[in-house]
Amino acid sequence: MNIDAAKAALAHLDIDEKEASIRASSRDFFWYSPVLKDRLDHVVADFVVRPRNEAEVIEVLKVCYHHDVPVTTRGAGTGNYGQAMPLEGGCVMHLRWMDKVKAVHPGRVIVEPGCLLKDLDAACKEQSGQEIRMFSSTWATATIGGFIAGGSGGVGSCTWGSLRDLGNIIRLRVVTMEEEPRILEFRGEELARVSHAYGTNGIITEIEMPLAPAYDWVEMFVTSKDFMAATRFAQDLANEDGILIKLATVFEAPVAKDYFQRVAPHVEADDTLIGLMVAPHSMDGFQTLLGRSPALNLIYRSDDHDWDRSPGTVFEYGWNHTTLRALKVDPSITYLQVRFGYPNQLDLIEKMREALSPEVLHHLEVLKEGGKVMFAGLSLVKFTTEERLDEIVKIHEDAGAMVFNPHRYTLEEGGRQTVDDRQLKFKREADPKGLLNPGKMIAWDDPDFDFAEMYSYPKIQAAE
Amino acid sequence: MNIDAAKAALAHLDIDEKEASIRASSRDFFWYSPVLKDRLDHVVADFVVRPRNEAEVIEVLKVCYHHDVPVTTRGAGTGNYGQAMPLEGGCVMHLRWMDKVKAVHPGRVIVEPGCLLKDLDAACKEQSGQEIRMFSSTWATATIGGFIAGGSGGVGSCTWGSLRDLGNIIRLRVVTMEEEPRILEFRGEELARVSHAYGTNGIITEIEMPLAPAYDWVEMFVTSKDFMAATRFAQDLANEDGILIKLATVFEAPVAKDYFQRVAPHVEADDTLIGLMVAPHSMDGFQTLLGRSPALNLIYRSDDHDWDRSPGTVFEYGWNHTTLRALKVDPSITYLQVRFGYPNQLDLIEKMREALSPEVLHHLEVLKEGGKVMFAGLSLVKFTTEERLDEIVKIHEDAGAMVFNPHRYTLEEGGRQTVDDRQLKFKREADPKGLLNPGKMIAWDDPDFDFAEMYSYPKIQAAE
Numbered sequence A, B: 001m002n003i004d005a006a007k008a009a010l011a012h013l014d015i016d017e018k019e020a021s022i023r024a025s026s027r028d029f030f031w032y033s034p035v036l037k038d039r040l041d042h043v044v045a046d047f048v049v050r051p052r053n054e055a056e057v058i059e060v061l062k063v064c065y066h067h068d069v070p071v072t073t074r075g076a077g078t079g080n081y082g083q084a085m086p087l088e089g090g091c092v093m094h095l096r097w098m099d100k101v102k103a104v105h106p107g108r109v110i111v112e113p114g115c116l117l118k119d120l121d122a123a124c125k126e127q128s129g130q131e132i133r134m135f136s137s138t139w140a141t142a143t144i145g146g147f148i149a150g151g152s153g154g155v156g157s158c159t160w161g162s163l164r165d166l167g168n169i170i171r172l173r174v175v176t177m178e179e180e181p182r183i184l185e186f187r188g189e190e191l192a193r194v195s196h197a198y199g200t201n202g203i204i205t206e207i208e209m210p211l212a213p214a215y216d217w218v219e220m221f222v223t224s225k226d227f228m229a230a231t232r233f234a235q236d237l238a239n240e241d242g243i244l245i246k247l248a249t250v251f252e253a254p255v256a257k258d259y260f261q262r263v264a265p266h267v268e269a270d271d272t273l274i275g276l277m278v279a280p281h282s283m284d285g286f287q288t289l290l291g292r293s294p295a296l297n298l299i300y301r302s303d304d305h306d307w308d309r310s311p312g313t314v315f316e317y318g319w320n321h322t323t324l325r326a327l328k329v330d331p332s333i334t335y336l337q338v339r340f341g342y343p344n345q346l347d348l349i350e351k352m353r354e355a356l357s358p359e360v361l362h363h364l365e366v367l368k369e370g371g372k373v374m375f376a377g378l379s380l381v382k383f384t385t386e387e388r389l390d391e392i393v394k395i396h397e398d399a400g401a402m403v404f405n406p407h408r409y410t411l412e413e414g415g416r417q418t419v420d421d422r423q424l425k426f427k428r429e430a431d432p433k434g435l436l437n438p439g440k441m442i443a444w445d446d447p448d449f450d451f452a453e454m455y456s457y458p459k460i461q462a463a464e
């Protein structure tokens, strides 16, 4: 690893030299996890480079290849698993200047990876009355490239499913890290090679995404004294084929009272809260359905309310923002990502609640998977020890609820604990020296790893 | 019933006096059914009036009320069950002049009932790049009012569900037939009073419908040698949350070869045919899915083909157009409407095929119901006798497949054989004399009817 030579060769590019900002550009939201906080807090890049276009990306990759310098790509660094953190140091390639919306067509957009989700939506809306189908709740701060390379789904997934589902990404243009970097265009089955691969096997330089119509979504809060009734309502709503929604989230009591400051004055401690986004022309249908559950209370709608202080956008209570809000009030809170899959979702949810509440409080996101309505749980966990956290994971798994562990920094441990062969195979050809975001793909480092314990990347920087 | 007095009082309106055209305006597509053909062929109105606006509708209803003249409303008369046929004679009120698109907004349109579906779509597309969510396959000839009052769903229902589902109609403005007709506005739960009520309890004078984006749908035909594989593919496609479709239809062999003249040269007798409409920006996802079934063959796509003669629009092969095409070739063909509901749809379909093919050939439409993908069967039946037809219905019902009998002219017999209390109750207040489309609501005429035999309206015109 010859850092100085690489830096010198790249000196004509936009290189960030300030130590504080190198430090900032080497971190993401890994500190959500007490486990990752313990392992990654010291990690820092040697330098940060900010390419302005694909040609400069290629230059960075080529030079770093030549000097054996690891390259970790950064969108906005809002990931939760240390995905964007340079475990071995080296170069952080920050894509903030590659933010152009290149073309908006009916049903699709072509964009550079560094564009913020909110800027992308603004451009699509202004030019065509459209918006992206789904976004991470970090819409205001995250990039589209980071969402595709590091995220999974979010606001909109209750209707459109997850990013990995066929049709939710149309095309990715990818640059490899070889002696002579290649430019590849992926569609269809090939997309799985690099989407949600943490930038370990290629850098995405252009993205084509499907669009949906942009509506003035009505954002709402509904309360219920009965957690399961609230959960069933969210599910029933999502099963109404004629009612168009973009978000349906359930927060077990007392999450709203304890952690949602602007909502707290309007709820009681035993209120389960439902957060919703409904298309304006579906509001009649929505209210008809709501009227069938007289025990539910509509306490807030964004287009018509008398709250002294607006709660802000409702989706910033959902997805991983729930954890963020809880953490701000109680730093001992962390979370789990659980799949409550169809058709047993309601049973599993109830069972976990009986077994673990209030140590674990349900936060459920309605999700479409394979044409069925189910739930993703981003459960809030009152953290005590790593052992207990592992135990809680095991209780879920034993009951049949798959857990995507957010307290791990590798692709496999955060996923289904299996190697994605398509990603591994592509890494072999696209990153022969293993310099792209090292330490994140166990299959590359240690094919025989047995997942008995948390993986620890051998070449991770030593803590001081 | 004082016809002459009513005609005289309405003489300043557009009244159709020509016998041939009165006869034509008294008929619909009832002749699809040999059973209905036998019962209804002679039915004819005394006169036809064509109001130009709501005020004239009110005038017609008021005058006919005064003179005890039955009023049967007509959109375009493309219904299949004699819905628009004046069983007792009297007045046919034809809404062809009430065809204005009043306002197009994001996500919704306000329109008069006599507007043709195709004209409505054209206006929405031109003004806003939108279109209606679903339409009857008689898009080119049927009215939006007739679709709502007499139809159930169609092209688009594979994504949005049926007309009766919450959110698929926003608002209906309705005029009653009382001494002083009232104008009512229905939303939410109230919509069920008059939608799919055949105009038996109120006349719809204005409609507010939700809209979806208008895309240049790619229309396709795919063949398979394996019927169940084709059916599973259609289902799998509809379960892909990220692939936007508007139509997925399966035709058992040899329907395509025998009845689809322009398709026949491109298929063999043992080819099951799938008809599809996919959004252009979902074509990559679609082709990826298709690629996973190498035994399926894409033989036609509307945006790129080398067929000498275009097959025309693919949706005019689906829904009830299938029956029409079959009938034209073999007049002994009729059909059934079957619900192959989730989760047993594939089993039921296979079972019925084993029991009844080729006397009954499957024609399946993918349909969303309660958030699940299932199938509506519009099975083609080689008609022999009414007894055998009833037997075939019974075989379906015994296996657990609900049949909506298209060989009956009443609401109940074409539906779930139960009285819709909301419709009956509303008829009591909106049509106290029972003059609106008489003979179509058994619950009104004969509350104790036991459905053992086909209902026969006692006051039906005598055949000459």
Ligand SMILES: Cc1cc2nc3c(=O)[nH]c(=O)nc-3n(C[C@H](O)[C@H](O)[C@H](O)COP(=O)(O)OP(=O)(O)OC[C@H]3O[C@@H](n4cnc5c(N)ncnc54)[C@H](O)[C@@H]3O)c2cc1C
Binding pocket: A028, A029, A072, A073, A074, A075, A076, A077, A078, A079, A080, A083, A084, A095, A113, A135, A136, A137, A138, A141, A142, A143, A144, A145, A146, A147, A148, A149, A150, A151, A152, A153, A154, A155, A197, A198, A199, A200, A202, A203, A204, A205, A319, A320, A321, A324, A437
């Ligand atoms: C409060 C909060 C809420 C969140 N909510 C959600 C949510 O709803 N859904 C969700 O999926 N995630 C969520 N996340 C995680 C994260 O914010 C999102 O995944 C986000 O979209 C990542 O974008 P980013 O620009 O910050 O990516 P980064 O964190 O910068 O990068 C993410 C990963 O992608 C790689 N990468 C970035 N750009 C490229 C590129 N061009 N080519 C190749 N690799 C690249 C990085 O190396 C890294 O591994 C949330 C996080 C927080 C803190």
Ligand SMILES: Cc1cc2nc3c(=O)[nH]c(=O)nc-3n(C[C@H](O)[C@H](O)[C@H](O)COP(=O)(O)OP(=O)(O)OC[C@H]3O[C@@H](n4cnc5c(N)ncnc54)[C@H](O)[C@@H]3O)c2cc1C
Binding pocket: B028, B029, B072, B073, B074, B075, B076, B077, B078, B079, B080, B083, B084, B095, B113, B135, B136, B137, B138, B141, B142, B143, B144, B145, B146, B147, B148, B149, B150, B151, B152, B153, B154, B155, B197, B198, B199, B200, B202, B203, B204, B205, B319, B320, B321, B324, B437
């Ligand atoms: C080839 C073919 C294909 C078809 N495909 C489909 C399909 O895919 N889906 C489907 O649902 N149907 C289908 N149908 C049935 C029919 O075409 C549709 O339901 C159509 O939308 C009816 O519209 P219309 O204007 O012809 O109505 P009409 O036949 O004129 O009327 C239908 C019923 O509604 C009543 N009515 C009409 N206007 C009003 C009003 N303003 N107020 C109150 N009552 C009123 C009439 O009295 C009658 O009872 C098909 C029929 C054929 C022949």
